[in-house]
Amino acid sequence: MTTTDIRSEKRGVLASALITLGRLGVSLFVPIVAFGILWAGFIFLRDSNASQAVIAIVAIIWGVGGVAMLFWVTDWLVNRAPLSVAKKLQPFVFVGPALAILAWYLFVPTMRSLYLSFFDAQSNNFVKLDNYIFAFTDAKMLESFVNNLMWIVLGTGGAVGFGLLIALMADRVKLEKVYKSLIFMPMAISFVGAGVIWRFVYAYKPAGEDQIGLLNAIVTLFGGEPQAWFTMAGWNNVFLIVILVWLQTGYAMVIISAALKGVPSSIIEAGRIDGASEIRIIRSIIIPFIASTLVTVSTTIVIISLKIFDIVFTMTNGNYGTEVIASMQYKQMFRFYHYGRGSAIAMVLVIAVIPVMWYNLRQFSKREGF
Amino acid sequence: MTSIAQKKQNRWNLVVNLILLVIVILWSIPIIGLLISSIRPQDDVLSTGWWSAFSENSGFTLDNYKRVLGGSEHTFVNSAGDTVRASGDNLGRAFINSFTVTIPSVIIPILIAAAAAFGFAWMIFPGRKLFFTIVVALLVVPLQIALIPILRDYQSLGLTGSYLGIWLAHTGFGLPLGIYLLYNYISTIPRDVFESAFLDGARPMVVFARLVLPLSVPAIASLAIFQFLWVWNDLLVALVFLGGTNDVAVLTQRLANMVGSRGQDWHLLTAGAFIAMIVPLLVFFALQRYFVQGLMAGSVKG
Numbered sequence: 172m173t174t175t176d177i178r179s180e181k182r183g184v185l186a187s188a189l190i191t192l193g194r195l196g197v198s199l200f201v202p203i204v205a206f207g208i209l210w211a212g213f214i215f216l217r218d219s220n221a222s223q224a225v226i227a228i229v230a231i232i233w234g235v236g237g238v239a240m241l242f243w244v245t246d247w248l249v250n251r252a253p254l255s256v257a258k259k260l261q262p263f264v265f266v267g268p269a270l271a272i273l274a275w276y277l278f279v280p281t282m283r284s285l286y287l288s289f290f291d292a293q294s295n296n297f298v299k300l301d302n303y304i305f306a307f308t309d310a311k312m313l314e315s316f317v318n319n320l321m322w323i324v325l326g327t328g329g330a331v332g333f334g335l336l337i338a339l340m341a342d343r344v345k346l347e348k349v350y351k352s353l354i355f356m357p358m359a360i361s362f363v364g365a366g367v368i369w370r371f372v373y374a375y376k377p378a379g380e381d382q383i384g385l386l387n388a389i390v391t392l393f394g395g396e397p398q399a400w401f402t403m404a405g406w407n408n409v410f411l412i413v414i415l416v417w418l419q420t421g422y423a424m425v426i427i428s429a430a431l432k433g434v435p436s437s438i439i440e441a442g443r444i445d446g447a448s449e450i451r452i453i454r455s456i457i458i459p460f461i462a463s464t465l466v467t468v469s470t471t472i473v474i475i476s477l478k479i480f481d482i483v484f485t486m487t488n489g490n491y492g493t494e495v496i497a498s499m500q501y502k503q504m505f506r507f508y509h510y511g512r513g514s515a516i517a518m519v520l521v522i523a524v525i526p527v528m529w530y531n532l533r534q535f536s537k538r539e540g541f
Numbered sequence: 542m543t544s545i546a547q548k549k550q551n552r553w554n555l556v557v558n559l560i561l562l563v564i565v566i567l568w569s570i571p572i573i574g575l576l577i578s579s580i581r582p583q584d585d586v587l588s589t590g591w592w593s594a595f596s597e598n599s600g601f602t603l604d605n606y607k608r609v610l611g612g613s614e615h616t617f618v619n620s621a622g623d624t625v626r627a628s629g630d631n632l633g634r635a636f637i638n639s640f641t642v643t644i645p646s647v648i649i650p651i652l653i654a655a656a657a658a659f660g661f662a663w664m665i666f667p668g669r670k671l672f673f674t675i676v677v678a679l680l681v682v683p684l685q686i687a688l689i690p691i692l693r694d695y696q697s698l699g700l701t702g703s704y705l706g707i708w709l710a711h712t713g714f715g716l717p718l719g720i721y722l723l724y725n726y727i728s729t730i731p732r733d734v735f736e737s738a739f740l741d742g743a744r745p746m747v748v749f750a751r752l753v754l755p756l757s758v759p760a761i762a763s764l765a766i767f768q769f770l771w772v773w774n775d776l777l778v779a780l781v782f783l784g785g786t787n788d789v790a791v792l793t794q795r796l797a798n799m800v801g802s803r804g805q806d807w808h809l810l811t812a813g814a815f816i817a818m819i820v821p822l823l824v825f826f827a828l829q830r831y832f833v834q835g836l837m838a839g840s841v842k843g
Contacts, residue, residue, distance in 0.1 A: 216704070223634060227641040230704050234645035238652050246746040261745055262669075265660030269653050269716055270672060275694075276713025277679045280687035287689060337564060340557045352829065353565045356572070359825035360818050361774030363793045367800060367814035368571045371578065371807060383590045383807065385574060417568065425833055449553075478683050481776045485797045500685055501777070510689050520683040527681050535677045 198251050205244045209237050242268070281521060288514035292507070302515035312516075315494040321408050322415065322476040322495065329416035330472050331465065334423025339453060341424075342431050351428065355421035362418070362481030369414045370486060375399040402491045411493060414482055419475065423468045430464035431457065470527055477523055496520060579605055579811040586808040605812035610636075632816055634787070635795040639773060639820075641704055642783075642791050646711035646772040647765055653712065654719030655727070655761065659753050661720070662728035663735060664745070673724075679717040687713070688781050695782060702784040710782050711775075715768050722835065726760035727753060763835025766828050770821050792817040 212233035219226055242264070249260045291298050306312055337354055341347045357365065374384030378397050382388040387397040400410050434457055442452045458465075480497035483489055489498045496516060503513035578591045580601040585594070594601075610633045660666075661673050691710065692701070700706035730753070738748045754761070776793040783789050790798075796817050799810055825832065 213705075223637050227637050230641050231644050234705065234708055235648045235652075238649050242652070242656060243746070246744070250744060259666075262660050262664040262666035264746070265656040265664065265749070266666070266672065269657030269720060272653065272709070272713050273676065273679060273716055276687055276691060276710065277682055277684075277717070278675065280690040281682065283690040284686050333564075337561070340561050344554065344558050344561060346558070346561075350561050350565050352826075354568050355829070356822070356825065357568070359770060359821040360572075361776070361793050361796075361821070363776050363796050363800075364774070364814045364818045367796065367810050368575050370800065371575060371811065372571050374807070381589050383587070385570070385590065385592075388590050388592075417571070420568075422836065425836060429833075429837055474681060474683075478685065481793075481797075484776070485800050488801075497683075497685060497777075500688075501780075504689060504692075504781075513689055517683070517685045517688070520685050524681045524683060528678050531677055531680060532674065535674065 194251065198248060201247060202244055205240055208240070209233075212237070284514040284517050284521075287510055288518050290511045292509040292511055294510050298511060302511045303518075305512055306515045306519055311494055312496075312499060314492060315489075315496050315499050318408050318493060319477060319479070319495050322412055322479050323473050325409065325412045326415045326419070326476040326479075327469050327472040329412065330419035331423045331427075331469050333416065333420040334468070335427050335465070337420070338424045338428040338431055339457070341428065351421075351424060354424055357418045358421045360418065362414075363485050365414050365418055366482055366485040369410075369417070373400045373410060401487055401493075404492050407487065407491055407493055411482055411486055414486075415476065415479065419472050423472065426468050427461060427464060430461040434460045470530075474524060474527060478520065575811050575814060578807060579815045581605075581808070583808040586811070587805075605808045606816070609809050609812045609816065632792065632795055632813055635790055635792045636816065638789055639791040639793075642707055642711075642779070643769060643772045645704070645708045646715070647768045649708055650712040650715040650719050650768060651723075651761055651764055654716055654764070655723050655754060655757060656749065657716075657720045658723035658727045659745075659749050661724050662730075676717050676720050680721060682717075684714045684778070688777075692781060701782065702786060702789055704789070707779065707782045710778055711768075711772050714778065715771070719764055719768070722764050723757060723760055726757055730756055759831065759834065762828065762831040766824060766832045767835045769824060770832075773821050 212229070216226065216230055216233065219229075221229075245267075246264050249257050249264050251257075252260065287294055288302050289297060289299065291301075337350070341350050344350070360368070371383075372385045373387075374382070375387055375397055376382055376384075378391075382391055382397055386400065391397055401407050403410075438456055438460075439452055442456050447455070478497050479495055480501065483493055483495050483498045484501065487493045489495070489502065496519060500513050500516040500520070503509045503516060574591045577594050578586050580603065581591065581594055582600065582602050582604065586605075609631060611631065661669065687710075691713075695701045695706050700709075734752060734756070735748055738752060743751075774793060776797055779791050779794050780797075783791065783794070787795070796810075796813050799806075799813050803809060
């Protein structure tokens with residue numbers, strides 16, 4: 172080996188060390204700059220006195236651009252790593268953020284709520300099953316179970332029943348699209364907005380005065396006494412459930428209607444030729460054919476009814492015997508600041524959806540390609 | 542077909558049409574009542590039913606909207622019994638807040654969900670099946686379960702009442718459905734579309750941005766409408782994570798407050814409710830087709 176060789180080798184080592192250092196520097200520099208930009212945006216948003224609209228626009232650009240930038244920077248970083256490492260890391264550039272957020276917001280909270288549900292209001296002392304005993308014996312809780320059951324049975328039954336009826340009828344007329352659009356429209360309205368709409372329908376004024384609520388106006392028109400609908404024990408729940416039915420029927424109708432289009436017309440024709448009545452055809456051919464769709468739609472509305480909160484919160488705030496599980500949970504959290512009970516009630520909701528979860532997982536595991 | 546059968550068919554059609562008409566009218570009346578009331582003068586709204594607007598004809602006005610949007614200086618007692626002074630920009634501000642909360646809460650989860658769906662559909666990594674199973678399981682988990690733990694995190698991170706906090710919350714709660722819907726779509730894109738790009742040496746991120754996202758526009762549109770309606774109309778998540786200050790409160794919160802504090806001021810409530818409804822209704826009618834597609838693709842949400 173000659174001296175020049177050694178020298179060039181030395182220079183090579185030095186150069187490659189410098190290059191590595193440089194690469195490392197750049198690798199650090201880019202994320203730091205990215206972080207700096209995000210931080211500056213955060214400070215601006217926190218401290219700025221600019222007009223509301225300006226802040227809103229900056230907030231939107233900062234939030235959305237920030238996420239895109241984070242994706243870009245992590246991808247850039249991973250691609251600077253040696254090829255074998257990069258290949259292993261690559262999938263997690265895509266899946267990682269979602270998994271991290273899911274873990275933080277849903278997966279771990281389930282465990283944490285389970286843990287908290289065994290502790291007292293401030294989560295300091297272990298109280299064994301006390302919170303669950305409360306959840307299953309407290310009078311208000313029992314009331315909310317009964318009410319939720321009512322929501323599930325009447326709400327789901329009403330929405331799916333009406334949805335099926337309307338879908339079947341609309342399938343047979345020319346103006347199908349118009350009818351369906353109008354029935355579907357409430358889907359776009361919030362539970363709170365629907366609450367205001369229906370409060371107005373149910374509005375009550377003492378007898379003798381002009382009624383401004385439609386329902387009482389009709390009642391008095393036929394010579395009845397005006398009623399304060401929200402304080403009628405038992406029935407008030409039904410009046411609230413009507414709102415859910417009004418909102419969700421469109422959803423049921425749209426899905427069922429699509430399933431109806433999938434029923435082969437040859438079978439229906441065959442039934443007609445055999446002289447079956449329209450009712451008979453619906454009962455014996457169409458319903459069995461769309462049974463799985465009916466199950467899916469019902470499941471979705473059952474879950475919505477189970478978690479119902481907004482309607483009760485805005486209409487009666489759980490008074491007059493209209494409490495539901497979700498409103499009880501909210502009250503335990505924000506009125507009584509009892510995190511133990513709040514968590515236990517949330518766990519009750521989770522336990523209630525386990526059958527659906529199990530069903531979904533079974534369907535999923537049957538799927539090919541995974 | 543004989544003429545008797547034809548006649549019978551016609552009569553049947555007429556009956557069905559009539560029944561549908563009655564149902565549609567029943568369904569629309571509550572909204573029509575709200576709309577008419579919101580443009581009637583205050584005294585009329587409070588003294589007579591909206592249906593008498595046609596017979597009395599004391600004119601229509603936009604005053605209710607002006608008052609609700611602009612808001613005059615006034616004090617009132619809220620549901621908790623405190624006297625609150627409301628001033629200046631009332632629902633106008635909440636309207637902008639709703640947009641500020643909603644737009645990133647729609648785009649961020651879609652970006653993240655699309656990336657994850659691409660990863661699940663086209664990449665092989667350890668734990669792939671397990672992670673996706675968890676996503677499917679989380680589809681129906683009620684978000685109530687996360688409220689207390691996440692609220693505690695937010696309190697220690699100083700994220701309560703911040704936009705970032707609620708964006709992330711909506712992202713977290715919207716991700717399972719987003720990943721699930723987009724996976725169903727992205728996994729059906731033909732393999733050769735990617736293969737040629739990979740052969741040309743394109744990085745996965747480039748393939749994702751240049752090929753997958755543009756090809757998934759129909760699925761993304763459905764998901765976007767879904768998520769938009771969900772976030773815009775949400776009350777619970779906003780109540781818990783944004784808190785009650787009027788600076789950041791969204792329309793649903795303000796409307797719920799109005800119901801509590803001014804439950805008898807029907808002229809204001811009706812106008813307020815319509816303001817909260819107008820944007821989702823426009824989105825709904827403009828993009829109904831995509832919305833229906835989204836509903837079909839999977840409709841369970843936690």
